[in-house]
Amino acid sequence: MPDARGVALGPLGIVLLQSAERLVAFLRASGEEGALDELLDSMRILQVLSPLRTREMVVEVQSASSHRMDRIASIARLVGGMVFTGSGRHFVKYRDAQAPFGYDAGELLPDPGDLALYHDRFSQPYRLERTIGVRDLILRLAPVHVPRTRAETPRALYALVRIGLGESVVGYLSRWNAPARVALVEWERGGTSTSVERAYLLVLQHPQPRFVQLLKSLPGVKVFVPDGERTAVEYGYRHPIPLSSCTPLFGAEEMVLFRSGGEGAVVLSQKPPFIDVQAVTTLASESGQPAANVKTKPIEGKFHLVLTLVPSTTSPKRVSALLVSAQERDTLGRALAVLPPTALSKISAAFTDTTIYLYGPDGVQNLPLGTLFEEIGQNVFVPLGMTMSPPLPPDVLRQIARIESGMRVFVTGGAYPLTAVPESAFVPATRLLVSDVPVHEDSPIAPPLDGDRVLPDIWPSPPGMLAGITSPGARGGMPPPRDLSAAALAQGAVPPGLPPPDRSGQGG
Amino acid sequence: MADQPIDRFLRGFVTPLITGGHVHIDGVLGPGALDDLVSGPKGMNLAQADGKLMADAVNAARMQLARFGPTTDFVTITEDAIGLCAVWHNLIAMTHPDAVTRTGLRQKVREWTAQFLEWVGPPRTAQEIAMRHAVLARLEELGRVDTDVTFWAGSARYIGVLPPNRLTAWKSVRRVNEQKTRHDLFTLLATLAHPLPEFDLLPLADHALALSPLTDLALCDRPDAPLPFRWTGASLAMLADDALRGAAMRVALTSEGNTPDAIARRIAMIDRATMHAMAIGAPPTAVGILIAFHLELLVSEALARGAPPPGQALAYELVARLGPERTAHLCRVSTQVIIDALRLDERPIRAQSQHGPGGALLARAGIAEVSP
Incomplete structure (x- = not known):
């Protein structure tokens, strides 16, 4: 019976699959496509037997609408299944591109068995062998x-x-x-x-x-x-x-x-x-008899020790940061300008009112000013050769000081022993060297390359009346012949075997 | 330290020749003067010249040479380049109107300059070729500004130098008029010619150009009358060196304004020199080098312009006879580059004549043509 769109549609739809593997593939594809949960309430899985005694799997669902059947059909065809629609025991092939309004059976099978499928290429009865629960x-x-x-x-x-x-x-x-x-x-x-x-x-x-x-x-x-x-x-x-x-x-x-x-x-x-x-969890003590007569005292929250820097007993590790006073800004700029490009590219800097913070493992140790810092872990830095007293691990220090991640912590000692600088405040040092580079927008028709070159002009003195005698070196001798040794010719000798440079080109 | 002759020569002649400005020509130089320049009067050698003057000259030469691509590097102006500068110093000195008519002096200078040229000799290394051109690259731009001054009471001519201020003061009151005329190098060199060979200085200028092959090639489109461009052994040796051939190509394809027509004129001169080399029996090795150079000139200019260039008739004929594959092999590029650069797929090139000059060149070089 056709639905509102004119598609031949029965109350039931079935998908015929050749094997259990394809059945699983169909269910998986339906699940990924999101159609499985709405099919489950009406779904039945049947194992059927063909006249040739081959076992095939049939998924039976309420067809509801041709839209729903279209989705089922596209998934079924993807996994090699065939889709039918109908009711009772007779099912005809569901529509495809060749027959947009569906198919009908020309003639019913005389012995339809438990299930009769009418395809455009075959008509076949099936016998129901068993019903498989989806949950099972x-x-x-x-x-x-x-x-x-x-x-x-x-x-x-x-x-x-x-x-x-x-x-x-x-x-x-x-x-x-x-x-x-x-x-x-x-x-x-x-x-x-x-x-x-x-x-x-x-x-x-x-x-x-x-x-x-x-x-x-x-x-x-x-x-x-x-x-x-x-x-x-x-x-x-x-x-x-x-x-x-x-x-x-x-x-x-x-x-x-x-x-x-x-x-x-x-x-x-x-x-x-x-x-x-x-x-x-069992909290029993393993020490036999419990201690008796212990006087308890309320635990004090903190010991109120002061965080200080003391000389370290271990050798310094790697320099990772450098603190330079803001007053030395110009000196720092000149020092950065003469660093090799590879070292400079590893340095980033952050500016505050009083201090310039430079960060750069393998880079900042080349700068000849400021205080060198080493990293003790988790973006916590202490001056080179110093350590914290009490010796707090970096993570504990961050927790106690309530410093969020994304901050670099410098242990500087003094009244405010910690200084936190956001990582985002650090910019590559290469961007800081030059404030503004004026760019000249050249005209599309460029002047000649040599347009502003000064011409060489001869500035002669006339030869004197006795130039042949009085000219410089007129009476002297020629310099000794040029060095023709092999060593002198070692660099870039021209290939031998060509004629000498005279205009005739014939040698001589 | 007292000013050494080499310091004066670097400051007055060599550096201005490279960078521009006043190129001082103070009389002529004798053999002893060259000895003073390269050996020093008291056993000093060239390396002991004033460091700053030498550094200035070397830096200017290095920048000059950098225009023609990577060739070679140097730390001092070498003695052969100084010697060649001394040759040009003397030749230019003899273009002064006061010297043109003095046959005795011409004979003397001819003798001295010939000795200089013999002492300098042909370039033996790629570095010498590059160095000589670095110093002499702007030879073509060298010129002399003569000033004719007329005033209420008469007139005067100043050769190369500026007229004194006292003569040009109060221009309107004294009715002073200055007329400046710049004579280019080849106009000046034309005055070196003389009908009698013993007084003729022009062959020395020709020889001096040949001793700096890159400069010789750079001036290939010079006026024919005094000094026509010809291939020499030194310039062929230069083309046999990869780095120098690259520089030679840039030199040949560089012209004032870089217009296609100007470059076509230069290439026509090079074509003519190649045919002259054939006519006087250049050996097969030399002809092979010239063929490769012409093909590379054509392909380089085509790639630079993005289209087949005008002129270059000889190179086009060679391409027609060789076909794109063998052209590509000689130019050491892929065949597709040749086809794309010369647009052979759109406009195939055919040899104009069976007896064109390209065929003779290929035959001399022992390179077989492709059958049409």
Whole structure:
């Protein structure tokens, strides 16, 4: 029966696929295209048998509209499937470019079986062998490996930890104050076995990469990444079908963990109650009897030590920065101007009212003025040969001083021991040397290259009356013949064997 | 330290010849003067000239030479270049009207200058060729400004030098009129000619030009009358050197205004010199060098202009006879460059005659033509 656009359309649409692999490909393509979740409520997967006893797969959906069927048809053709529409047991080929309004069957098969398909090249009855549940199919599929380059650090992580390892792993995460929660889960092994497996399930929000690496490398621990609301797939793998499109197939309280290596999925009928790892960690002392009669005192927040600079006992490392007084600005400019270009290109500078900050590992040590600084880490600089007292690590110093990232911190001592300069304030020194270069826009018709060259004009004195006798050197002798040694000719000798330079060109 | 002869010569003649300004010609130089210039009066050599004067001259020469591309570098003006400057000093001195008619002096200067030329000799290295041209590149621009002054009581002529201020003061009251005339080098050199060979100085100028092959080539479009351009052994040796051939090409393709017609005239002179070399029996090696030079001139100018240039008849004929592949081989570029530069795909070149000069050149060089 034609729809509003005149396309022949039955209430059902079916996709005939030659194998289970193509069925999976169809479901994956539908999931990626975003059509799977709207098909799931009406989808049935049938395994059918042809008269030649070959098994084929049929996906049956509500056709609803020709727009929907068009999307299904384009995906099905992509994976080598054939699309039909109809109702009951008879289905005709769905429209294609050759027949924009669809097809009709000229004559019904006398024995249509459970399903009769009418194509423009064949008509064939099929017998229904069994119905496959979509959920069962998805649970049976094994995750496939993802190349390492495409694996990203996840925002949340599940870890299934064997019971024996649980305490150590939970204790470790607790000690590092990791944002982790833990639950004890049980599930039936499935298959012919009736045994029940137990494990700890950890969930980490925004895990640091080192935790991910550690958990991943531990035997007995399987790490999962959430894919959809109710499912998670083992880290480094993906499910063949986008699980985020299959949410309706799983219960609201259900949680499914897809394991790799043919171990099957772990189906938890209820989402486990996760408890913070800090809450479950054993805090018992290992030192036998507890100490008695200890007087407690309120802990003071700080010791109020003053941050100072003291001579370092270790040898200086690499000069990374230089502080020059603003009064020496001109001297600095002249010093920068004579630096070799390679050294100059490595230097950047920031200006304040009192000081010029120069940053440039391997560059600034060539400048003969100012105070040299070395970097102790995380953009924290101390004067060369000095160290901080108390010896704070750079990250702690930044935390205490509440200095945001993107700032360079110079430990200068004195009343204000730290000076922070934004990295963005540093500009390449090469841009600072010249303030403004006037550019002359030449006229399109350029004057001759030699237009302003002074001509050589002869400025003669007349030869005197007795020039033949009184001229300079008239009575002297010629200089000795020129040096014709091989050494004198070593540079760029002209090729031999050509005639000497006389006008006749015939030698002589 | 007292002013040395070489210092005076550098300051008065060599440096102004390169940079422009007053080129002082103070009489003529005898053999002993050349000895003083290159050896020094008290055993001093050229390297002990005033450092600043020498540096000025070398810097000017280096800049002059840089116009013709990378050739060579030097740290001092060499003695052969100084010797050649002394030759030109004497020749120019003899163009003074007071010297033109003095046959005795002409004979003496002829003898001395011939000795200078023999002492300088042909260039033996690429550096000598470059150095000589660096000093003499502006020889063509050399000129003498004569001033004719007329005033209420008479007139006077000043050869090269400015008239005294007292003569030109109060111009309107004393009705002073100055007429300046600049005589170019070849007009001046024409006065060196003399019907009697013992007094004729022009062959010496010809020889002096030949001793600086790049300068000789740069002046290839000079007036024929005194000194026609001809290929010499030195200039062929120059073309055999890659760096100098590049400089020679720039020299040949540089002309006042760089108009296609002016360059075509220069190339026509070079064509004529090549045919003259053929006529006097140049050896196959030399002819081969000349063929390659003509082809490179054509391709270079075509690439520079973005179109096949006018003139260059000999080179076009050679291309027609050789075909693009062999032309490309001789020019050491790809065939496509030749086709694109000369637009052979749009306008094929054909030899005008079976007996054109190009055929004889190729035959002498032993290069086979492609069959039409």
